[in-house]
Amino acid sequence: MKITCSKDKLHHAVQIVQKAVSAKATFLLLSGIYLSAENNKLQLQATDYEIGISCTIDAQVDIPGKIVLSGRYFQELVKRLPGETVELASSEKDHTIKISAGSSQFNLLSLPAEEFPVLQSLFHKTNSINSFIVKDNILRDIIKRTTFACATEESRPIFTGALLELTNNDVRMVATNTHRLALKRSTIENTTNSALKIVIPSKVLNELAKLLTSELPVDVSICWEKSKVAFSFDDVYLESRLIEGQYPEYNRVIPPEFGTVSTINTALFMDAVERVSLMAKDGEYNVIKFQFNSNEVIITSNNPDVGKAYETIPVNTEGTEIAIAFNAKYVTDILKNIGTNELQFSLNTPLSPARVKPKNDETYTYIITPVRTS
Amino acid sequence: MKITCSKDKLHHAVQIVQKAVSAKATFLLLSGIYLSAENNKLQLQATDYEIGISCTIDAQVDIPGKIVLSGRYFQELVKRLPGETVELASSEKDHTIKISAGSSQFNLLSLPAEEFPVLQSLFHKTNSINSFIVKDNILRDIIKRTTFACATEESRPIFTGALLELTNNDVRMVATNTHRLALKRSTIENTTNSALKIVIPSKVLNELAKLLTSELPVDVSICWEKSKVAFSFDDVYLESRLIEGQYPEYNRVIPPEFGTVSTINTALFMDAVERVSLMAKDGEYNVIKFQFNSNEVIITSNNPDVGKAYETIPVNTEGTEIAIAFNAKYVTDILKNIGTNELQFSLNTPLSPARVKPKNDETYTYIITPVRTS
Numbered sequence: 034m035k036i037t038c039s040k041d042k043l044h045h046a047v048q049i050v051q052k053a054v055s056a057k058a059t060f061l062l063l064s065g066i067y068l069s070a071e072n073n074k075l076q077l078q079a080t081d082y083e084i085g086i087s088c089t090i091d092a093q094v095d096i097p098g099k100i101v102l103s104g105r106y107f108q109e110l111v112k113r114l115p116g117e118t119v120e121l122a123s124s125e126k127d128h129t130i131k132i133s134a135g136s137s138q139f140n141l142l143s144l145p146a147e148e149f150p151v152l153q154s155l156f157h158k159t160n161s162i163n164s165f166i167v168k169d170n171i172l173r174d175i176i177k178r179t180t181f182a183c184a185t186e187e188s189r190p191i192f193t194g195a196l197l198e199l200t201n202n203d204v205r206m207v208a209t210n211t212h213r214l215a216l217k218r219s220t221i222e223n224t225t226n227s228a229l230k231i232v233i234p235s236k237v238l239n240e241l242a243k244l245l246t247s248e249l250p251v252d253v254s255i256c257w258e259k260s261k262v263a264f265s266f267d268d269v270y271l272e273s274r275l276i277e278g279q280y281p282e283y284n285r286v287i288p289p290e291f292g293t294v295s296t297i298n299t300a301l302f303m304d305a306v307e308r309v310s311l312m313a314k315d316g317e318y319n320v321i322k323f324q325f326n327s328n329e330v331i332i333t334s335n336n337p338d339v340g341k342a343y344e345t346i347p348v349n350t351e352g353t354e355i356a357i358a359f360n361a362k363y364v365t366d367i368l369k370n371i372g373t374n375e376l377q378f379s380l381n382t383p384l385s386p387a388r389v390k391p392k393n394d395e396t397y398t399y400i401i402t403p404v405r406t407s
Numbered sequence: 408m409k410i411t412c413s414k415d416k417l418h419h420a421v422q423i424v425q426k427a428v429s430a431k432a433t434f435l436l437l438s439g440i441y442l443s444a445e446n447n448k449l450q451l452q453a454t455d456y457e458i459g460i461s462c463t464i465d466a467q468v469d470i471p472g473k474i475v476l477s478g479r480y481f482q483e484l485v486k487r488l489p490g491e492t493v494e495l496a497s498s499e500k501d502h503t504i505k506i507s508a509g510s511s512q513f514n515l516l517s518l519p520a521e522e523f524p525v526l527q528s529l530f531h532k533t534n535s536i537n538s539f540i541v542k543d544n545i546l547r548d549i550i551k552r553t554t555f556a557c558a559t560e561e562s563r564p565i566f567t568g569a570l571l572e573l574t575n576n577d578v579r580m581v582a583t584n585t586h587r588l589a590l591k592r593s594t595i596e597n598t599t600n601s602a603l604k605i606v607i608p609s610k611v612l613n614e615l616a617k618l619l620t621s622e623l624p625v626d627v628s629i630c631w632e633k634s635k636v637a638f639s640f641d642d643v644y645l646e647s648r649l650i651e652g653q654y655p656e657y658n659r660v661i662p663p664e665f666g667t668v669s670t671i672n673t674a675l676f677m678d679a680v681e682r683v684s685l686m687a688k689d690g691e692y693n694v695i696k697f698q699f700n701s702n703e704v705i706i707t708s709n710n711p712d713v714g715k716a717y718e719t720i721p722v723n724t725e726g727t728e729i730a731i732a733f734n735a736k737y738v739t740d741i742l743k744n745i746g747t748n749e750l751q752f753s754l755n756t757p758l759s760p761a762r763v764k765p766k767n768d769e770t771y772t773y774i775i776t777p778v779r780t781s
Contacts, residue, residue: 103713109685113678113681113682113685114682129715137682137716138717139682139716140714142713307487308484308488308511308513311480311483312513338516339477339480339516340480340513340514340515340516342514343511343513344510344511344512345510346510
């Protein structure tokens, strides 16, 4: 292989695929980045079997070829190279790649490219019924507003992923750790006959969201088969394994109506909850108490080893006054992600699930289970 | 105690003394912040016996008194309080302090103030012969340009500190870990009869440098006794224990003349050394090689497990051409701190100490011992 390309483009591509390089690879090749050059294109790939990413850039290809380089060293090096262009040339003789830029010259040891688990694009394998198109800003939004609610411990793998569901032109993402649940709905432009219900690891979705950063909306093509889903946009292809198992019937968790609905300023509420949580967070369950009255909510905590906290926030409550307790983290998590100035906190009884949603937005729902206190 | 004060001033004072709160206190009181209110002043203090800091702010003192609060909770809380003023009131009854701001109200448990190891200002105890005054920007500069060269491991405590030396109006700071040495000289305005040679923990000096951030130069008063040194500026008093022992005769380490003097662009040199170091840094000694020729320096490294690096940088060398090897970190450390566009690298033989200094500045000297290579 012998190619010349823009340093900035190469750096861009390395940064993107780097997210799929296995940090603690049991299989040495998975710590590598695969480079394939032909037809004046250079494709970079990395995979750890859970997530696989490729990125394709323009290059002047003098001799086509395929190589694998240590992901860590290649990334660190490309980031620091001088000048505007980089030349990569492989040497069969000593299994090294010569990387030249300006007056810098590096010979990196290469790994056996023929053994690399090369990604096979799902878009070539599946038929069009198993695909749809969504704008990147919509996809980023439904990911960011839900995945924080996933479980982090692996004891029940299904809850470490988020459900992606498509019915006609209604697309939604759902995440839960069984104590709280986030649901965000949106719509896609072209109605499709496809129906979809898959569970994607939240780690992969978070990496995907970080790549969806275009200033102007671009199309993201999504396609899937039994055990994989793939996303294609710009010069990027990203695929993920799916999490197997039955996702719970989330609609049954959402109460149809509420006896108390309190409208609250998000920023005031957030600040007060965070202060009260200071006293509670070293306790075993990080529990804080809320007394929803007609014109105020009183937020309190009591940690015998530290002290007591007491806050009041003006609210507008319709319905029954109620005292209830929650894990403070589950409350602050939604306040950080809700993205509106005013929210509605809806409740029934001290032991039944409550709902938090933006004031004028029916597409975003957060359900939170209260904590029983003595 | 009952006082009212500005939230911003209280936050400022807490942030300053927080640096002396013991993170892993074996003695519970050292994890606390001591507050003392009288004569419309509130003084905060913290100490871990190595470093002690106090900060004094204006306050409306209704009832004078002394209390100790958990440093961690008090700091987190003050940072987040709403509004512009804070009221602190102690309750003898239940050993709590009520902290009120806006509609927030907290009751923090207090610790026994009478047992706190209150700082006794050295300025009241020592005579004027043991003191001098230096501008804060000068003190910050001599700290920042030297302490990075201190030893980090504790096996020889004297090298974990930096030497502060005063002779007439010449003030200097010296730091070494025996493999490299940094020396920075400056002058003070008022010649003093005091002579000083003390070794201060580099950790304390780094905290002190962070506090010396005034935009207009302010005076820092320094005074000392046998085992302590104290710095006073603005509303801050900071004292440090001294490290006992004989500091080495650093002047003997500085070669009087050099056979090779190379003038180099700092930024180009820094970038090249960092790239070459990429290949070397996982090796046992992080060794990179330099070939100083008349018009260029060639920088190389070779790590059999990773690959090879080769860089050339244009230089202007006077004297003998020479090949020499250094620990890459010891070279990059000075390049990060030298603060000038051009530097002079001066050498004698491949096994004798070299010097790095700014091109047109005789007040800053960095000595680095080469590494023997096969």
